[in-house]
Amino acid sequence: MKRVKRLIDHIGLLWTMSSGSAVQDAQPLCGRTAMQEVGAVTDAAIAIDEEGMIAAIGKSKELQTVIDAQTEIIDANNGFVCPGFVDPHTHLVHGGSREHELPMRLAGADYLDILRMGGGIMSTVQMTRECTEQQLYEQAQKSLLRMRSYGVTCVEAKTGYGLTAATEEKQLRVAKALEQKMAMRFVHTALPAHALPLERKDMRERFVKEAAQMYLELSRQGAEFADVFVDDGAFTIEEGRYLLETAKTAGMKIKLHADELVPLGGAELAAELGAVSADHLLVASDEGLEAMAQAGVLAVCLPGTSFYLQKKPARARFMIDEAQLGVALATDYNPGSAPSENFLLMLSLALFTLRMTPEEIFVAATRNAAAAVDRCAVAGVLRPGRAADVVIFDAPNPQYVLTHYGIQHVARVLVKGEVVYSDVQ
Numbered sequence: 001m002k003r004v005k006r007l008i009d010h011i012g013l014l015w016t017m018s019s020g021s022a023v024q025d026a027q028p029l030c031g032r033t034a035m036q037e038v039g040a041v042t043d044a045a046i047a048i049d050e051e052g053m054i055a056a057i058g059k060s061k062e063l064q065t066v067i068d069a070q071t072e073i074i075d076a077n078n079g080f081v082c083p084g085f086v087d088p089h090t091h092l093v094h095g096g097s098r099e100h101e102l103p104m105r106l107a108g109a110d111y112l113d114i115l116r117m118g119g120g121i122m123s124t125v126q127m128t129r130e131c132t133e134q135q136l137y138e139q140a141q142k143s144l145l146r147m148r149s150y151g152v153t154c155v156e157a158k159t160g161y162g163l164t165a166a167t168e169e170k171q172l173r174v175a176k177a178l179e180q181k182m183a184m185r186f187v188h189t190a191l192p193a194h195a196l197p198l199e200r201k202d203m204r205e206r207f208v209k210e211a212a213q214m215y216l217e218l219s220r221q222g223a224e225f226a227d228v229f230v231d232d233g234a235f236t237i238e239e240g241r242y243l244l245e246t247a248k249t250a251g252m253k254i255k256l257h258a259d260e261l262v263p264l265g266g267a268e269l270a271a272e273l274g275a276v277s278a279d280h281l282l283v284a285s286d287e288g289l290e291a292m293a294q295a296g297v298l299a300v301c302l303p304g305t306s307f308y309l310q311k312k313p314a315r316a317r318f319m320i321d322e323a324q325l326g327v328a329l330a331t332d333y334n335p336g337s338a339p340s341e342n343f344l345l346m347l348s349l350a351l352f353t354l355r356m357t358p359e360e361i362f363v364a365a366t367r368n369a370a371a372a373v374d375r376c377a378v379a380g381v382l383r384p385g386r387a388a389d390v391v392i393f394d395a396p397n398p399q400y401v402l403t404h405y406g407i408q409h410v411a412r413v414l415v416k417g418e419v420v421y422s423d424v425q
């Protein structure tokens with residue numbers, strides 16, 4: 001074994017999320033039985049080598065033999081420990097904020113009413129276009145620091161507030177610059193078909209063609225995933241199919257904002273196209289969800305969004321128990337429908353609004369969330385040979401973390417074996 005540089009010791013309860021073999025651990029967990037597998041170890045320790053990789057995981061007593069006098073001990077204080085969270089759906093890079101919509105909302109306007117009045121996504125598009133790259137960078141960096149303090153070590157970042165080639169590319173450049181600077185794993189997603197921009201209001205076909213080209217260019221510049229907002233007020237199933245098929249020709253992996261507001265058949269389209277994930281799914285049909293499971297598409301639930309928009313939450317129980325889907329969780333962090341970077345709060349909302357069990361919630365926030373951004377082989381599971389991306393809680397167990405909602409329970413976050421956040425005095 002390589003020299004142990006750090007030992008996370010005195011872990012009261014560790015959920016590794018590992019099923020045992022490396023091959024199994026590179027797969028999501030789907031359906032009710034599998035989603036209970038948390039790979040629990042009590043009185044545990046994690047040994048980390050000089051490269052920040054996990055050298056060994058075991059009982060604290062056993063791992064005392066692998067350390068030397070120079071090994072740094074991180075005391076977990078008998079707390080709960082799990083893999084770094086993966087947030088597989090965020091609109092990280094954007095300009096401004098949208099609290100000015102509050103009076104409209106309080107007067108009864110809903111999400112689509114505000115979008116149709118030229119607000120909503122459109123007002124963020126305008127603010128994002130007006131921002132310099134430096135301004136966007138600084139705003140997004142603040143958000144990333146908040147996300148990481150809540151245990152997120154891998155984040156997906158979408159474009160979608162530019163809607164022209166130049167401004168979509170600007171958003172992607174900012175996310176890529178942050179990737180260079182922040183100790184976090186990034187996944188870049190192109191979303192030029194997020195909304196029809198005001199200047200193309202009466203040129204729908206023309207914009208769809210332009211957007212198709214934007215996917216190809218954003219792919220050349222490093223966007224790995226292509227996403228489309230298929231919904232009322234956004235893009236149709238036919239437009240989504242055309243755009244995502246175009247993106248696939250460039251080798252992009254597929255995601256969809258599907259069946260959030262109106263059941264258009266986004267879940268069915270995700271299955272047809274072999275998407276990696278379909279996200280939102282508040283009003284997805286039974287058949288669509290079952291087709292997704294058959295096609296191996298993951299369901300990303302965004303309980304913060306349904307809470308904020310005061311919509312009926314996604315049917316996670318049907319997804320897990322009946323459709324046997326692999327479910328993942330995300331913040332959907334964005335200024336209009338989910339303006340909170342607090343990943344732990346999303347997990348509590350998953351408990352109380354989605355009725356998911358603590359085991360399902362932590363699987364959905366780690367291993368399955370990693371699978372939703374095609375990072376299952378490197379993130380979301382703690383096992384020897386993988387990077388030590390770890391969350392140490394100032395809480396004895398996951399049930400405590402979830403039920404004491406809205407609270408900062410994270411004591412430390414490690415990325416590749418280095419402490420990147422600490423609340424320990």
Ligand SMILES: N=CN[C@@H](CCC(=O)O)C(=O)O
Binds near residue numbers: 091121305332334336
């Ligand atoms: N639904 C579409 N897009 C975002 C919201 C974007 C916005 O309102 O700015 C979402 O995932 O919720």
Ligand SMILES: [Zn+2]
Binds near residue numbers: 332
């Ligand atoms: Zn979204």
